[in-house]
Amino acid sequence: MTDSSSARDSLSNFQVVRVYTLSEELFKNVSELGRVAPYQFHWKTVMEMGAVSKGLILVDTGTMEIDIAGEMKEGLLLFGKGEDLLRRWKDFLDQTFSVECSPEGFEEFLRWRIRPVLERSCEWPGGVFNFFQEILSSVLISEALLLTGGNRQKTAQILGISRNTLRNRMQDKEVIKK
Numbered sequence: 001m002t003d004s005s006s007a008r009d010s011l012s013n014f015q016v017v018r019v020y021t022l023s024e025e026l027f028k029n030v031s032e033l034g035r036v037a038p039y040q041f042h043w044k045t046v047m048e049m050g051a052v053s054k055g056l057i058l059v060d061t062g063t064m065e066i067d068i069a070g071e072m073k074e075g076l077l078l079f080g081k082g083e084d085l086l087r088r089w090k091d092f093l094d095q096t097f098s099v100e101c102s103p104e105g106f107e108e109f110l111r112w113r114i115r116p117v118l119e120r121s122c123e124w125p126g127g128v129f130n131f132f133q134e135i136l137s138s139v140l141i142s143e144a145l146l147l148t149g150g151n152r153q154k155t156a157q158i159l160g161i162s163r164n165t166l167r168n169r170m171q172d173k174e175v176i177k178k
Helices: 004-012 024-032 081-099 103-119 126-147 150-157 163-173
Strands: 017-020 039-042 046-048 053-058 065-067 074-080
Touching: 017 024, 024 039, 024 081, 053 081, 074 081, 126 150, 126 163, 150 163
Parallel strands: 017 039, 017 053, 046 065, 053 074
Antiparallel strands: none
């Protein structure tokens, strides 16, 4: 994978991240990084490459022996010892999911994250469009408020809306308690 765009495209083709480790704590820390889902915990003493030829695979070399009889045909294989594996996975995700501050970069990021959700054909209250619109509005307002320390004038400026519109949306979303 040469750039973050091709990395994101490649990641979206896989349904699961396999984590080979004997450490439940390491698995918990790796899976808490999120961004791709779901994670599978593989509790083995030997990880055989011949059995797995593609996918997203993280191997804790501190607790696991590796038999590389086969080859990785497609995907990502990441090795590391304990915390080093966690750091490498976090660095990879940070690099892969960094979004340049442009409409094109953000649109690409949203497309990559929303497509798997839409493919699951979940039932959303009020339909998927309204559901995502409500979530995005709520997240934008609450994050802008956090960024400005609750200053509504600065929050409205960041969002490009009037203070009255911000107040109305906050009341609609119950961001503020009456």
